[in-house]
Structures are given as C-alpha cells and as structure tokens.
Amino acid sequence: MEIPYTVEVRPDTGLTNGKIGIWLFLASEVMLFGALFASYILIRTGAPDWPRGDTILNVPLATFNTIVLITSSVTMVMAWASLMRNRFGTYRLYMGATILLGGVFLVVKYFEYSHKFELGLFPSTNNFLAIYFTLTGLHMLHVIGGMAVNAYFWGPGAKLWKTNPEWFRNRVEHSGLFWHFVDLVWIFLFPTLYLL
Amino acid sequence: MQATTTTDHAADIDRHVRIYISVFVTLMVLTIVTVAISRLHLPVPIAVSVALLVATVKGSLVACYFMHLISEKKLIYAVLGLTAAFFVVLLFLPVLTHATGFWIHHQ
Numbered sequence: 613m614e615i616p617y618t619v620e621v622r623p624d625t626g627l628t629n630g631k632i633g634i635w636l637f638l639a640s641e642v643m644l645f646g647a648l649f650a651s652y653i654l655i656r657t658g659a660p661d662w663p664r665g666d667t668i669l670n671v672p673l674a675t676f677n678t679i680v681l682i683t684s685s686v687t688m689v690m691a692w693a694s695l696m697r698n699r700f701g702t703y704r705l706y707m708g709a710t711i712l713l714g715g716v717f718l719v720v721k722y723f724e725y726s727h728k729f730e731l732g733l734f735p736s737t738n739n740f741l742a743i744y745f746t747l748t749g750l751h752m753l754h755v756i757g758g759m760a761v762n763a764y765f766w767g768p769g770a771k772l773w774k775t776n777p778e779w780f781r782n783r784v785e786h787s788g789l790f791w792h793f794v795d796l797v798w799i800f801l802f803p804t805l806y807l808l
Numbered sequence: 809m810q811a812t813t814t815t816d817h818a819a820d821i822d823r824h825v826r827i828y829i830s831v832f833v834t835l836m837v838l839t840i841v842t843v844a845i846s847r848l849h850l851p852v853p854i855a856v857s858v859a860l861l862v863a864t865v866k867g868s869l870v871a872c873y874f875m876h877l878i879s880e881k882k883l884i885y886a887v888l889g890l891t892a893a894f895f896v897v898l899l900f901l902p903v904l905t906h907a908t909g910f911w912i913h914h915q
Contacts, residue, residue, distance in 0.1 A: 639891040654902035686832045792874045803859035807846035
C-alpha cells in the first residue's frame, strides 16, 4: 500500500503528511523540554543558594560545542538546498559534514562528562548537577537520534533520490527540522546551565 | 517558459543560501555576545533577562530561517501557537506555586 501525501499536499491541510507529522512531534518535544525547564526554575528558585554554572562547568568547551552545533545546522540546511539545486554530490558532502559535526559535539560532551566524573561530580552530588546531567543527557540522546536519521539519509536511504527525488527532498527537510530543533534547544541550554 | 522558471527557482535558492550564511554569521556573533555578557557578572535578574533575550533572538533566527517558519502554512502556525500557549502555562506553574506557596505550606 502506498503512503499517501508524501509529495503532493493534502487539500485540507495544504501540507504533506510528513511535514505536519514532524511539526506535531516537535510540538511534543517542546513540552518535554519545557517540563524540564519548568522543573529547573522551580528547583533553582526554591534553593537557598545556587552555584553559577561557570564555577563548575567548562565554558570554553561549551562555547566550542555551541559553535559546532550552529555550524551543523547551517550544513544541514545547505544539504537540503543542494537537493533543491539537484546537486546530489554536494548534498552528500554537506550531510556528511552535519553528521561529523554531531560526532564532534558528542566527543566534546564525552570529555566534559568524564572530567566531571573524575572530580567525583555526579547527578546525585547536588541539584545543579542533577538538572545539568538530566538536561544535557536528554539533549545528547536527541543528537544521537538525529545523527542516526541523517546517517540513514546519507547512506542507504539516499537510494530514494534515484526513484523519487521530491520525496527524498521532503524527507531530508523533515530530518533537518528535527536537527535544527536540537540546535535550538542547545541555544537555550548553553546560557541557562553554563553562564547563569 | 520552462527555462525561465528553472532560472527563477535557482535564483530563489541562491537567495536562500545567502540568507543562511547571514544568519550563521549573526548566530556566531550572538554566541560571542552571550559569553561576553556573562563575564560582566551582572546582578542575577539582569543577567538572566539579557541571556534569555539573546537566546530568544538566536532561537528565533534558527526557527524563522533554518526551519523556514517565516514562510510556513497556517496550520503549522496554529500548531505552534497552541504549543506556545501550553509552554507558557508550563513555565508559569513554578511562579504560581511560589506566589501562593501552597506546595510548601500544605504538606
């Protein structure tokens, strides 16, 4: 059975099913991270004192990671633009760069986490570290998920380009929307956890 | 006619790419601004306000241009409007509990 409205838009919504699907999913993601941000506010405002993030966390590494993630958002959108220009080779380069930058982000996070554990700083140490590990850990899972989808569209999933290029463009656009959302969440996590 | 349409499409994508690069540069500058402001060690309420303001500008740029929200269909705006309303309620719940203090006093 063929999946309906993958390329042509539904007359009632004016959108493809994939597009409305990814946005509904992102809406649920907003509520997930929103609940955690609300918890953070509640815990922080209820605490008698709260440490500044930069006294515990590594700001230069996090700044580097912010630059990495923003750059990966640009390479992601350039991958989609390459498909719009029918340049599949360029798409592969940009998509490969996006996956690679996601990997760089995770490696930096690995070193950050390792250093904290070496110093005996764990989620159970205090409320600040509990919320830090929860938020950044959940964000990292999203980075891994996004990388897996992007890797699929870079590799085996790219076969669709030969048979149905328009559908493939749409799928890359949708995975891009998720990737940009992951970037957007980090844009708020960075100052909230590291700088305030 | 077909050739003109293809040329228009290519020009349109080129224009988009130029916007993406401009947004990228702006995001980089704002990242530096965020870190620089944190070095000023402003009082907490001001520091939080400024940091969140800059983050909101950065987030809006990503959403508007990379996620193409600046030219989306009405249904997407409706979904996001509803999400934003619930998100605001979610963020204000801690404020309400603190204002009434019921979660502290009614145990």
